Amino acid sequence: MEELRRNYFTRAREPYPTDLLADEIRLVALLPGKWSDDVRCELFRVSIERPIKHPPYQALSYAWGTPGHRASHIQLNGCEFAVTVNLGKALRLLRDSDEPVVLWVDALCINQQNDEERSSQVAKMREIYSAADQVIIFLGEDSSYRAGKSLRRDPGPCVRFMGHDSDEDLIKQHMRKWASSRSTKHISAPDIFCLIAILSRQIHSPKFSQDIPVHHLGAVFEALRTMLTARWWDRIWVVQEAVVAEHMVVRYGNASMPWKMLANVAIHYQDGVLSKFLDSVSPDDTKVLRLLSRVRDLDHFRQTWRAHIQGLDLLELLRQFSNRNSSDSRDKIFALMGLCDQSQNLIPNYSWDEVTVYVKYLIQMIQQKRSLSPLNGDIGRKSRRDIPSWVPDWNATFDDSDRGRLALADLYDACGGVASTIWVVNDARRIGSCIYGGGWDYDKAISQIQEDMVRLIESLESESQPEAYLPEEVESLLRRFETVAQMGLCK
Known part of the structure; x- marks a missing residue:
C-alpha cells in the first residue's frame, strides 16, 4: 500500500x-x-x-x-x-x-x-x-445475495476452484452438503462451480447422482442456468476482452474458477464425453447444458483469433457478432476494431454521432476491399429512418436469410475477378451521390471478348454440327459484350 x-x-x-x-x-x-x-x-x-x-x-x-x-x-x-x-x-x-x-x-x-x-x-x-496479469470475467452476484441483501450480509472469502486435483476437498465438502441438505433456498456460486469442477474432471460415477437428492441437483442446474444467461454473455465488448487475454478467471458471487475449467465442460458436452454421467440426470436439468454453446463458441473464436497473427476482417466480425449488445450503438463497431488486422488502420472516434460512424466506416470498408460487398445482407433488418437506405444497420441482428445470401455472395462476379475502383463523390447520404463502383478495364475487356469470338469461330469451323453449340456460346459472349458496352457508355 x-x-x-x-x-x-x-x-x-x-x-x-x-x-x-x-x-x-x-x-x-x-x-x-x-x-x-x-x-x-x-x-x-x-x-x-x-x-x-x-x-x-x-x-x-x-x-x-x-x-x-x-x-x-x-x-x-x-x-x-x-x-x-x-x-x-x-x-x-x-x-x-x-x-x-x-x-x-x-x-x-x-x-x-x-x-x-x-x-x-x-x-x-x-x-x-x-x-x-489476468482478466476477471465478472458475471454478477448469485441469487442468494440479491433482493437488497448484498450490503447487509458478507458473503465471506472467495471460494477459489483451481481446475486441478487441489479442488478435491472442495468437491467432497459440497457433495456432503448436498447429500445432507433438504433445502434448496441457498444454492450459491460455490455450489455451481463445484458442479462445473465435477463435470470438468469427467467424474462419471453413478454414485455421484445417487448421493444427491434429485430436487437439490435440479436446483444447482437451475442456478447454473441463471449464471449462463447473465448479461455478460450477450455483450459485444467481451469478445475482444476475452479473446486477447492471456489468462482469464471467471468470478460469480464469492466463487472463482479458471476460464479453462468452464471451457473444458463445454467441450466435453459437445464431444459427448459427459453422456454417461448425464444418463442419470433428469432431461429437464441437462437442457441447461445446451447453454454451454456460448462458452464453446467464444472459446473457439478465441483460439481462431490467436491463430491469425495479423487479426481479422472488420466486416466479417460485424456480421458474426451482430447478435451482441452494447449500451452505445457505436460500440457495435468500435468494440471489434481491436481484433482486426492492424494494417486496416481503424481508429474509433466518439466525436461522431451514430449515423456518421456507420457511414464513415462503411465507406472505409468499401474502399479497402475495392468492392461494394459490404452493402450485402441488409434486407429487412433496418427499422430506423435516420440511417441512409444503402447503409447497413450494424445495431441490428443478421437473420438466417441474410446469412444465406451472404454465403452465396462470392458466386456473384460480374467483374470477372477484377477489383473495383471506388470513388466517394461527396458525403451526401444518398447512394447515387456517394459511391460509384467500377471494376472493368474497358479496353482489356473488349480485347478479351474479341479473342473469345475468334476462338469460338475457329472451334465452330472444326465441328461437324456447329449449329448445336451456337446459341449457348454466342448468347454468353453477347451478354458479356452488352455489359462492357453499357459501362463504356458510362465512361
Missing part, C-alpha cells in the same frame, strides 16, 4: 485533473476495507508501453448495466463518484480486506465525458487486456 502511495498516487482530489499523454493509461487501486465499508479507489497514471514502470494489474470484464438507471456511489480520489449497480457489486466483491487490488476498469480509468480521451483509450484496449 505504501509503495503504491509513494510511487503512483497523486494529491489530486478529483478523478481526472489532467489529460493523459499518448502512451499513458490510468490504473485504479481498489483500497482495502471490510464488506460494509464504503468502496474507496485511487486513480494513477502509468505508461502502457513500459511495463516495468507500472505495477501488475487485473483487467475487469463485466456488463455495465443501464447507465443512469440505478447507481451506486464510491469514493474516487476522495470524490463521490457514481457507477452502475453491477460495477458497484464487482468492486465490493473484488476488494481485499488487507491489501489494495490494482485494476483496469473502463468506467473508472477512462474519462467518459471526454470524447477525445475515450477514442484514444478504446484504441488501446487490445493492448490493455492482453498486458493484464
Whole structure:
C-alpha cells in the first residue's frame, strides 16, 4: 500500500485533473476495507508501453448495466463518484480486506465525458487486456445475495476452484452438503462451480447422482442456468476482452474458477464425453447444458483469433457478432476494431454521432476491399429512418436469410475477378451521390471478348454440327459484350 502511495498516487482530489499523454493509461487501486465499508479507489497514471514502470494489474470484464438507471456511489480520489449497480457489486466483491487490488476498469480509468480521451483509450484496449496479469470475467452476484441483501450480509472469502486435483476437498465438502441438505433456498456460486469442477474432471460415477437428492441437483442446474444467461454473455465488448487475454478467471458471487475449467465442460458436452454421467440426470436439468454453446463458441473464436497473427476482417466480425449488445450503438463497431488486422488502420472516434460512424466506416470498408460487398445482407433488418437506405444497420441482428445470401455472395462476379475502383463523390447520404463502383478495364475487356469470338469461330469451323453449340456460346459472349458496352457508355 505504501509503495503504491509513494510511487503512483497523486494529491489530486478529483478523478481526472489532467489529460493523459499518448502512451499513458490510468490504473485504479481498489483500497482495502471490510464488506460494509464504503468502496474507496485511487486513480494513477502509468505508461502502457513500459511495463516495468507500472505495477501488475487485473483487467475487469463485466456488463455495465443501464447507465443512469440505478447507481451506486464510491469514493474516487476522495470524490463521490457514481457507477452502475453491477460495477458497484464487482468492486465490493473484488476488494481485499488487507491489501489494495490494482485494476483496469473502463468506467473508472477512462474519462467518459471526454470524447477525445475515450477514442484514444478504446484504441488501446487490445493492448490493455492482453498486458493484464489476468482478466476477471465478472458475471454478477448469485441469487442468494440479491433482493437488497448484498450490503447487509458478507458473503465471506472467495471460494477459489483451481481446475486441478487441489479442488478435491472442495468437491467432497459440497457433495456432503448436498447429500445432507433438504433445502434448496441457498444454492450459491460455490455450489455451481463445484458442479462445473465435477463435470470438468469427467467424474462419471453413478454414485455421484445417487448421493444427491434429485430436487437439490435440479436446483444447482437451475442456478447454473441463471449464471449462463447473465448479461455478460450477450455483450459485444467481451469478445475482444476475452479473446486477447492471456489468462482469464471467471468470478460469480464469492466463487472463482479458471476460464479453462468452464471451457473444458463445454467441450466435453459437445464431444459427448459427459453422456454417461448425464444418463442419470433428469432431461429437464441437462437442457441447461445446451447453454454451454456460448462458452464453446467464444472459446473457439478465441483460439481462431490467436491463430491469425495479423487479426481479422472488420466486416466479417460485424456480421458474426451482430447478435451482441452494447449500451452505445457505436460500440457495435468500435468494440471489434481491436481484433482486426492492424494494417486496416481503424481508429474509433466518439466525436461522431451514430449515423456518421456507420457511414464513415462503411465507406472505409468499401474502399479497402475495392468492392461494394459490404452493402450485402441488409434486407429487412433496418427499422430506423435516420440511417441512409444503402447503409447497413450494424445495431441490428443478421437473420438466417441474410446469412444465406451472404454465403452465396462470392458466386456473384460480374467483374470477372477484377477489383473495383471506388470513388466517394461527396458525403451526401444518398447512394447515387456517394459511391460509384467500377471494376472493368474497358479496353482489356473488349480485347478479351474479341479473342473469345475468334476462338469460338475457329472451334465452330472444326465441328461437324456447329449449329448445336451456337446459341449457348454466342448468347454468353453477347451478354458479356452488352455489359462492357453499357459501362463504356458510362465512361
